[in-house]
Amino acid sequence: MQWVQLGYLLPLIIVGAGAIMLMLLSPLEKVSMERFSLFTFLILLSALSADFYYFGELFTSFPMQEIFSKMLIVDSYSVYFDAIILSGALVTSLIGTHYFQEKRHFKKEFFSLFLFSVFGMMLLVHANELLTAFIALEIASLALYVMIGFQKIHDKRVEASYQYLVLGSISGAFFLLGSAFIYAGLGTTILGDMGKTLDALMGKDVSLIIIGGTFVLVTFLFKISAFPFQNWTIDVYDGSPLPVTAFMAATFKVAIFGFVLRLMLIDLDPIRDIWDTLFIVVILATLLYGTFLAIIQESLKRMLAASSIVHTGYLLIAFVSIGYAGESASSSIIYYLVAYFLSAMGAFGLISYIAADEHIRVTYEDFRGFAHVHPYMAAMLSIFMLSLAGIPSTIGFVGKFYIFTGAIEAGYTFLAVCGIIATFISIYYYFKLIALMYFYPACESEWDDVPSLRGITPITIGFIAIAVIWGGIGNTFIAYFPGVDFLIESARLSYMSLFIK
Amino acid sequence: MTDILFVLLSFFAIIGALGMVSLHQPVHSALSLILTIIALSGLFALLSASFLFMVQIIIYAGAILTLFIFIIMFLNVKEANLPKEPNKNLTLFLGSLALLPLNFLILRAFYKMPLLTAPLEHDFGKIKPLGMELFTKWLLPFELISILLLVALIGAVVFGRKDEA
């Protein structure tokens, strides 16, 4: 029975239907914002639990093949990414609760858009066809554009939205052009078939596919803000509301990687090494320029935005290593995505919690002596900074360990060294914050407005902080509790599921 | 006959596009773009994509660009509010020079491809087979487009509505 196969799509269906339901509910006056937060949370939670039903299983299938005709795929890989995206969304909804309620101008439609964008991201991971993927990407992006510009009264929100929209559209056009060329060369846009056709073509002229693939990669590089296309990142991240920034930085990137990894591993595999040189240049430039940008920022939010560029560079290191060390490199990407997701989410979430009140600024200087007033918050923030910097005992360290191991395994020791150099420079801008928070006497008055640690948001952030530590040191000491090994194993499993025929 | 049509239509398409990027007034640009779009729809017809030919005119020329021109006129932009672009033509020229190699590369890849000579089925590009294709193989993207449009709709409402407070 093919209807049974819909069960595979259950998380997707729940999120999509939930989004539409919230949209329909939004004109009702009776339902309050708090209720909407709760609904969002519940929808995401149920989707996540539906997703975990298949988690850790090795399988691959095309649900409803007669109707959807291989445009949609469900395998362990997508289930794994679904889990990351959904937990990212879940965390966003939790840490955003406080922010959305403090800041005015967040209407109920926001939650609907939020779910739509989660839907788009999940779809992107499930997409098995270029155009479908593009539509999924557009659903996610359009929802994000609107979410960014939701608070129309702030100029910077609208401008960020505009900037992102323009650049996103251009990159989308490149994606389409790339798809057209790939289609020109291969005569199909379905992912598995493309790979087969390409295999058959090997030895002949594949320049069209190369050009097309390059254009698709341009979009990819843009969306993950790699070097020549990184300019938007800081401004857009800066202009966005903080939880949205967190969502964008952590979750969206995951989804994009989810799709492009699939594309690269399954379909463009025979000609992938063509882009290696390009990628190496991109990585070097990304690391260099991102680091430079991060150093010169004064605002914490902008620094985190710039640092996300650097993290993109690390991810790309693993990406380029896939060619020679497929398994460990791709699972290292997947692991690092989780690591970055947790750390960035925590950092952005905490700052959003602190900055929930309109007139508190979030530049470095504003954190002078923060630790003496709010020791727990400062401790959590330090943990996130350490994790972003990749200091041992945090998940960020383990993530970097895998990335660099993968790179060395693939023979790119040189890139690993570059990554290392970027890392130790990054110490400067992460530790600067810690230094400022701890090493200066507190100026009491400035921090009176910061809310005390109460409510769902700080608890969530606290859990993230614990998860960050646990991801760095956790293992199987505690029986049946997922630790580092569990994450790696499931990442490997999901990688393997790509190659089941 | 088709050759002449092709040359003419391409000429208009390119002229329209050039006008679009180089004219100062947004209305003029938009009208040039309409020229391009209509010429493109003619090219679609030449490629025996008759349904797409209609769709192009109905959706692009009839809806999207109408909306566009509507908004341009609606905002009633004064000359003073238009950006000053003193170096526009220079940048356009330099940019086109920069894009030449890219185009050359791409076109060279296509140059080797055989011509389209094989005769097409008589109902190629007609609405019925196209509909069959759309609602069987491409059903999922089609459905997803509806969600995309829904998101865009919400977005437009969010941006368009008045701020209270």
Added chain:
Amino acid sequence: MSIGILSIIIFLPMVTAFLLMLIPLPSRPTRNVAFGVSLAIFALALYIYTHFELTGALQFKEFYPWIKSYGISYSLGIDGFSLIILMLIATLIPSAYLLLWKNERSKSYWINMLFIQSGISGTLFSLDLFLFYFFWEAMLLPVFMIIGLFGSGNRVFSTLKITIYTIMGSLFMFVSILYLGVAHYYEFGLWSFALSDLVNITSIARDQKILLFFGFMLAFAIKIPLFPFHSWLLQTYSNSPTGGVFLLSSIMAKLGVYALVRFMIPLFPDLFVEFSLYFVALGIFGLVYFGIAAISQMNIKKMFAYSSASHLGFITAGVFALNVQGMMGSAFLIVAHAIATGGLFLLVGVMERHLGIRSISGLGGIATKAPWFTLYFAIMLFCTVGIPGTNGFVAELLIVLGIFHYNPYLGVLSALTVLVAASYMFWVFQKAILVKSDNNVSHMKDLSRHEIVGLFPLAFLILAMGVYPDLFLYKIEPTLQHYLLDILHVGVH
């Protein structure tokens, strides 16, 4: 699952520190608890010392898998060389508590001290390179905090500087470790980062091996610090609080040397031999260079900083001398210098607390005001200089001998340069302590009871080791024999 004694040594301070963080105790009880912990660890260390067997093998091993998919394990063990340093730590840290008994009022100071102790022990015991790196970096954070929180001057800058500097070095080491792991995987099809597994690697080409060697070397050189990598040193030492300087100079710098011996010798035995000449030379050059630099310093803290660096260059030279004398001398000098420099820095801290100045020119005539202070100061200083009767003398003698065996010219050179140290140390002693000056040193008070008690073991050790060195050397000798004969294959001359 049983927890071994080494794990207890590592985790007791850490757990205590976490508990103290959570329990809202005031500063004074915290200090008492921390001191208690350090005494407990001293007791455990004594237990280990007594039960240590006289072989070169690793003992008190512990092994638990950690990250199975990459073959990373939590494996601990000690050999003779570690033992010496363990004992050193176990002795020095309680003394430091006593010296710092009154002056540091903040609770977090003590907590950080506990963390540092944990980190140091972890680094000392790790047999897995991943674990080693883990502790190596983790050790840095509390140092960062302690300097940043309690330092003086431009402390934020200097903390950032030392952090970035050391992390830079250690990250290169990290890459090298990863490279070794990958090489092991390629050669044996298994992931492992255990030292015992990694030494089996044969597949790495020489060029890569050299790079890896220097990757490790960089981390250790920065930590020690060897000559070109010392620029963090000055500012950090002068801006750090007493405790921080004490830990940095007397313990953490020695860990660099320790790691050099512990990891580089088994991993790159051939390269170790091959490059030894350069490093001996570099060590001696450091000795001279830092010595001269020390002379030109007016700040007493900076001067000791350079002198410390100069000795560490000497120690390094001894390690690379490739014979048992040199190496044993180094081990001995590690202990001697740790004690002496640590003591000196603590004393300078006392002086600074009373007088508030560090410039040598501002001092003078302390001897009359503070006799106990002068006594201890003199002992420590003599030890540093290597006056016969102190352990410094024995150590330096051994090293010079070792280097002489290694290369007679260098040996002569090193013997001469030791004199340089003597000259400026005496000059300081004379200028700051003895000579009466017009400057106002009236605020100077003599040492308190805690401080006297705290410094006594140090002074005792200095003299005891100087008089009867064998007592301390016999435990380490098999280990060094093992290193030299079994691994480096160089005979004992």
Added chain:
Amino acid sequence: MSTISIAVVIINVILALLFSLGAAPILVWIERRVAGLIQDRLGPNRCHINGIRLGGLIQSFADMLKLVFKEDFKAKAIQESFFFSLAPVIVFASAFLSFMVMPFADDLIINGERFIMQGLPMDLGVLWFLALAGLSVYGIMLGGWSSRNKYSLLGAMRAGAQVISYEAAMGLSVVSVLITYGSIHLGDIVAYQGQLLFGFIPAWGIIIQPIAALIFIITAFAEANRTPFDLAEGESEIVGGFHTEYSAMRFGLFFVGEYVAMSASSALIVTLFLGGYHLPYLNTQTLQAYMPFILMVLIVALPLGSWSAMRWIQKHNRWHKANDIRNHESAFLQKGLIGLNVLVIAGVGALLVLGLSETSTNVATAVIQIATFALKLLFMNFVFVWVRWTLPRFRYDQLQTLGWKVLMPLAIANIFISAIIVVARGL
């Protein structure tokens, strides 16, 4: 291409021209006369050519002439003179072209060759209409914008927003119709409507798809900018809307274009919902089968009809002054009618006597169908006029509310229902 095919093509084009462009003066006349009669007054009835007034129809031609010869005035403030001149052309051309695909009759078969009876033999059908309806708004918007007149601009804006919003509902209503008919080709649609529903009701669109018909008619009003949706002109509040600044033939093109558009809308309504060129109960096959009988009925019916028309003319077509030249008109018209009768009866009689060949049957069928179509078209146009003089103009917000909140959901619901029924029947 044979001579006949060329002839048929030419005839088709001429017919299309006649129905659209040629209908414009008649429509103007109808509009004015009907307006007058509805409001208890006379319409224009004086203008004459040698006494022949044709009930005032000549007035329309006179107005045309006036517009052609009037001074072509352009205000100095108008800078975009190219677009200013282009705008009426777009309106006119798109309306005119949209008429071109309406089938006037069933496919004509002459000597085994099949001819599609449309101005432009395209099979795009209703899409073509939608496309050109969408394009025509450019004319209005450009005209209003290039006039540099705030009233014109307002009118243009109104027209633009109106057309965009109603196009959606129109397209959706068409979709449900297409689902029912199963084809997009207008010929197929009309052929479908030649059937009988339950054996006795003509399967016209308005009976099968009443809601779609209603929505389509309403939106067609809006697309054609006719009252009650003529806010673009809104002479009471914005002077004349988009064509305030226009004069002479430029205005004339707008003016004619509006009627052509109305005519085109009517033609599409007729085609989609009123059975197209079919006489009720007489689809093409029946017509061809019973052709002699039908011709005989024609021979009887035509004189009867003419006779009552003549009676009416005699009674009403009097002039006040006895010696006015216009008094001759009555007699002229009567003579004309008699002449027409004689001609038709003679022709038909000759056909009947000589016996009907297949070709002549086909041609006769086509002629009858064209006549039917013309009558239906005229009726629909009359409805347009009738509604105009009955209903008041909408307020702008009401217009948009109607479009988005009523028509659109209704159309979507209708699609659902139609689809369900169609699928259920198909199963």
Added chain:
Amino acid sequence: MIANSLFMYIAVGMILFSIGLLGVISRKNIFVIYMSIELMLNAINLIFVALSNYHHDMGSQVMAMLVIAIAAAEAGVFLSLIIVLYRRKKSLDSDIFRTLSQKEAV
């Protein structure tokens, strides 16, 4: 003969695409920028349709239709955003939207 060659269609498509790209890069008027993006999408449509003819596969005509729909969706959001921007800034100059790069809080 010319109209029969895939190359010519691709060439026209690429020329249009490049012009669109140029417009995005070199113009400051936000309207023109967006129209350029639309032009790019149109050029891609032309390529898709030409390829459909080439491959005898109507799938890519469907793709072109989907692209049109995507363009419509983007147009909706973009135009509403432009209205918001123009109302706030009273300018169509994309260079004016520089609040972000200014060093400002929140």
Added chain:
Amino acid sequence: MGIKIVPRHGNTLKEKLYLPAIFGGMKTTLSHLITNLSDTPEIKTINYPEEQPHDISERYRGVHRLTKRDDGSVRCVACFMCATACPAECIFIEAEERNDGVDEKMPKRFDIDLLECVFCGACVEACPCDAIRMDSGIFSFIGKKREDFVLSKEQLLANEEKKA
């Protein structure tokens, strides 16, 4: 004064549908159309030039006229009251001495520009000596030039009172 809330009508389904009402309206107009086409038209229009209006009231303000005294001379004394009262300022008077002893002044010129005039009758009201009236009954004044519409004293005097 308060706000009077008028209950909203049209809440029944039939009324909300609007269509019955629309069809009702169309029925009304159609019935008018048919009646007017039939033998018994209700058309009120007169065919003007041929048929003249027959129902002009006596108080209808037509074109002005200047009244005369019994001796046939102009009654106007050129007091400018009418010109002052005129809202459209369409009366131009030039006075001159009246030497015949009947009165002191009389207009030398008395022009009314009918293109300016709004036919309000203010001048008639203002006139102290009933010299200007608008009871000529002329409702349609025809001219071929602008100048034709400026009525001079003579023309005004020539206008006769409309006879009932």
